[in-house]
Amino acid sequence: xxxxxxxxxxxxxxxxxxxxxxxxxxxxxxxxxxxxxxxxxxxxxxxxxxxxxxxxxxxxxxxxxxxxxxxxxxxxxxxxxxxxxxxxxxxxxxxxxxxxxxxxxxxxxxxxxxxxxxxxxxxxxxxxxxxxxxxxxxxxxxxxxxxxxxxxxxxxxxxxxxxxxxxxxxxxxxxxxxxxxxxxxxxxxxxxxxxxxxxxxxxxxxxxxxxxxxxxxxxxxxxxxxxxxxxxxxxxxxxxxxxxxxxxxxxxxxxxxxxxxxxxxxxxxxxxxxxxxxxxxxxxxxxxxxxxxxxxxxxxxxxxxxxxxxxxxxxxxxxxxxxxxxxxxxxxxxxxxxxxxxxxxxxxxxxxxxxxxxxxxxxxxxxxxxxxxxxxxxxxxxxxxxxxxxxxxxxxxxxxxxxxxxxxxxxxxxxxxxxxxxxxxxxxxxxxxxxxxxxxxxxxxxxxxxxxxxxxxxxxxxxxxxxxxxxxxxxxxxxxxxxxxxxxxxxx
Numbered sequence: 131x132x133x134x135x136x137x138x139x140x141x142x143x144x145x146x147x148x149x150x151x152x153x154x155x156x157x158x159x160x161x162x163x164x165x166x167x168x169x170x171x172x173x174x175x176x177x178x179x180x181x182x183x184x185x186x187x188x189x190x191x192x193x194x195x196x197x198x199x200x201x202x203x204x205x206x207x208x209x210x211x212x213x214x215x216x217x218x219x220x221x222x223x224x225x226x227x228x229x230x231x232x233x234x235x236x237x238x239x240x241x242x243x244x245x246x247x248x249x250x251x252x253x254x255x256x257x258x259x260x261x262x263x264x265x266x267x268x269x270x271x272x273x274x275x276x277x278x279x280x281x282x283x284x285x286x287x288x289x290x291x292x293x294x295x296x297x298x299x300x301x302x303x304x305x306x307x308x309x310x311x312x313x314x315x316x317x318x319x320x321x322x323x324x325x326x327x328x329x330x331x332x333x334x335x336x337x338x339x340x341x342x343x344x345x346x347x348x349x350x351x352x353x354x355x356x357x358x359x360x361x362x363x364x365x366x367x368x369x370x371x372x373x374x375x376x377x378x379x380x381x382x383x384x385x386x387x388x389x390x391x392x393x394x395x396x397x398x399x400x401x402x403x404x405x406x407x408x409x410x411x412x413x414x415x416x417x418x419x420x421x422x423x424x425x426x427x428x429x430x431x432x433x434x435x436x437x438x439x440x441x442x443x444x445x446x447x448x449x450x451x452x453x454x455x456x457x458x459x460x461x462x463x464x465x466x467x468x469x470x471x472x473x474x475x476x477x478x479x480x481x482x483x484x485x486x487x488x489x490x491x492x493x494x495x496x497x498x499x500x501x502x503x504x505x506x507x508x509x510x511x512x513x514x515x516x517x518x519x520x521x522x523x524x525x526x527x528x529x530x531x532x533x534x535x536x537x538x539x540x541x542x543x544x545x546x547x548x549x550x551x552x553x554x555x556x557x558x559x560x561x562x563x564x565x566x567x568x569x570x571x572x573x574x575x576x577x578x579x580x581x582x583x584x585x586x587x588x589x590x591x592x593x594x595x596x597x598x599x600x601x602x603x604x605x606x607x608x609x610x611x612x613x614x615x616x617x618x619x620x621x622x
Contacts, residue, residue, distance in 0.1 A: 217253045217254075217255065223253075230244075260322075261322070262297075262319070262322050262324055265294060267283040269281045269282065269283055284599075285600075285602045285603050286602075287337075287338065287341055287598040287599065287601075287602065288334065288337050288338075288341075291334075291337075293334055294599075295594075295595050295596075295598040295599035296595045296599075297334075298334050298338050298594070298598055299591050299594035299595040299598055300591065301315060301331050301334055301335065302334075302335060302338055302576055302580075302594055303580065303590045303591045303594060305331075305335065305561070305576075306557075306573065306576045306577050306580045306590075307553070307580045307584075307590050309553075309556050309557040309559075309560040309561065310560065311560055311561040311562075312328035312331045312332060312561075313328050315328070315331060316328045316331070332565070332569075335572055335576065336568065336569075336572050338576065338594075338598065339571070339572040339575040339576055341598065341601055341602070342575055342576075342579065342597075342601070343575070344606060344609055345579075345597070345601065345609055345612055345613065346394075346575050346578060346579075348609050348610045348613060349392050349394050349578060349579070349582065349613060350394050351610075352386065352390050352392050352610070352613065353384055353386045353390060353392050353394050354412065354413045355386075355390050356386040356387040356389070356390040356415065357387050357389075357415055357416060357539055358387050358415060358416035358417070358418055358439065358539060358540055358541075359384050359385065359386060359387075359410075359413065359415065359416070359417055359418070360384070360385040360417075360418045360419070360541075360544045360546055360547035361382060361383065361384050361385070361406065361417065361418070361419045361544075361547060362382070362383060362419060362420065362544060362547045362548060362550075362551055363380050363381065363382045363383075363401060363422075364380070364381055364551045364554055364555065365378045365379070365380055365381075365401075366378070366379050366380070366381055366554065366558060366563065366564055366570065367379075367558075367562065367563035367564070368399075368563060368564045368565075368566065368567060368569075368570060369563055369564070369565050369566060370566075376563050379397060379398065379399050379400075379564060379567065379570050380397070380398045380399075380400065380401050380405065381395055381396070381397055381551075381554055381570070381573070381574060381577075382395065382396045382397075382398065382405065382406060382409065383395050383547055383550035383551060383581070384396065384409070384410075384547075385546050385547045385550055387539065391582070391585050391586050391615050392578075392582045392585070392613070392614075392615065393550050393578060393581040393582050393585055394578045394582075395550075395573075395574040395575075395577045395578045395581070396409045396574055397567070397570035397571045397573065397574040399567055399570075401424070402424065403424035403425075403427065406424065406425065406428075407427075407428070410428070410436070413435075413436070414434075414435030414436065415435070415436070415437070416436075416437045416438075416439050416533075416537075416540060417429075417436050417437065417438060417439065418439035418440070418441060418540070418541065418544045418547070419438075419439075419441065419544060419547075420441055420444045420544070421440070421444070421523065421526070421527050421530075425438070437533070438529075438530040438533070439530060439533050439534060439540055439541075440527050440529075440530035440531035440532075440533065440534075441531075441543045441544035441545075442467060442470065442471075442531060442542050442543045443543035443544065443545050443548070444523075444543075444544070445467070445520075445523060445524045445527070445531060446464065446467050448516070448519055448520035448523050448524070449463050449464050449467070449520045450464070451516050451520070452515070452516035452517040452519070452520045455515065455516055455517065456511060456515070456516075456517045459507050459510070459511060459517060460517060460520065462503065463500065463503065463504065463520070463521075463524075466496055466499060466500040466503070467500070469496045470493055470496055470497070470500075470542065471542065473488065473489065473492045473493045473496070474542050476488065477489065480538075481538070482537075482538030482539045483538055484538070485538035486535075486536075486537065486538035489534070489535045489538070490535065493535055494535055497532055497535065501525075501528060504521050504524055504525055505525065507521060508521045508522070508525065550581055553577070553580075553581065554577070579593070579594070579614065582613070582614045582615070583614045585614075585615075586614050586615045586618050587618075588614045588615075588617065588618045588621075593614055593617060596617070597612050597617070
């Protein structure tokens with residue numbers, strides 16, 4: 131009998147995994163509840179509350195349900211304004227006048243010459259293909275009877291290289307921001323009639339990362355000034371000459387808070403605790419992440435000074451995965467989580483102090499209801515089922531998940547860090563793997579500056595071109611001036 135139960139449980143587990151894989155393959159991934167679902171779950175919650183009140187009238191328990199879905203969820207999606215949008219104002223404009231032929235400027239009816247009364251204009255985009263040019267640096271030489279002097283040329287990012295700062299910047303941005311593998315860039319340069327091998331470009335990437343190493347350290351210093359750092363990790367295939375197959379390395383993004391708008395990536399060969407332990411050495415503050423067991427030792431050691439903040443997006447994902455197999459129980463939990471996010475919609479534009487007050491007033495009661503509900507159903511749902519995993523994950527991490535209600539500067543989830551992973555996920559489908567651990571470290575450095583530029587709305591190519599052209603001569607004591615958020619203020 132026990133053997134049959136184990137086989138049944140294993141079969142159910144495999145069926146759930148297959149369903150998740152098929153859903154991920156066939157359907158659009160979304161954890162957003164529809165209005166119909168929210169309305170259905172709201173009605174179920176109210177009915178449940180009414181039944182509970184009827185059975186406990188002697189105790190005088192007053193436990194009103196959260197009510198209808200939050201106003202934020204009821205808002206109709208804001209449609210795009212009609213009509214053609216104006217063309218970008220910052221682009222160079224070329225005026226082309228179209229005039230009548232001289233013969234057409236005379237009226238056949240009244241025999242008078244037509245006089246100008248105005249004009250009609252319209253705009254369109256035209257594309258000018260990129261081009262490569264050759265810059266010849268000519269250094270004049272002068273001499274007298276006792277000396278010779280030669281003019282000096284500006285420093286280049288890579289001395290004695292055929293690549294200038296703008297070309298290196300283009301290769302970096304195309305690979306790291308636009309996810310173009312080097313072999314595709316090689317083909318693009320071929321269309322320009324230029325032979326630049328992918329091996330040469332790979333060398334430029336590594337040398338560019340070396341040039342930015344001191345700036346990468348400065349970026350990390352700014353990150354460590356944050357009150358809260360968000361982190362996550364994702365796997366990337368890495369080639370290894372010692373193995374007949376590609377092993378899996380890890381990329382870890384670390385996101386600073388709103389006052390420190392930087393994103394720093396770190397590469398490690400494994401997912402072991404040693405990677406984040408080494409990277410976070412010296413940081414004291416809040417760390418927001420999923421419930422990865424490798425972090426547990428950090429939070430248990432008071433000397434580390436790290437405080438755990440959970441992520442409701444991760445918790446919600448467990449309930450979504452279990453929704454199909456147990457809509458009755460999981461739907462009510464998702465309804466309450468939607469209420470929490472409804473409060474956050476209202477709290478987003480507020481100051482940290484006002485946000486904290488709003489959470490204490492509205493989010494805390496909802497959290498209490500959710501906690502009581504999960505404790506009630508944890509022994510009702512089947513063991514080892516997706517529903518049980520969802521309930522167990524949430525209750526086990528309850529302190530970390532509710533910590534955002536203790537400080538207005540904290541966020542309800544770690545979605546900002548997950549968005550930092552999205553670019554890597556897109557890249558994996560294009561360049562597929564890192565050629566070595568060194569390539570992983572190079573990618574982490576370069577991706578840090580691309581993501582930090584994007585976060586503060588700085589055009590990455592402009593930043594790389596400018597910084598690479600002058601970082602060799604820039605004083606090391608003022609290196610922080612070149613960080614994307616500092617650089618943006620000097621360009622305004």
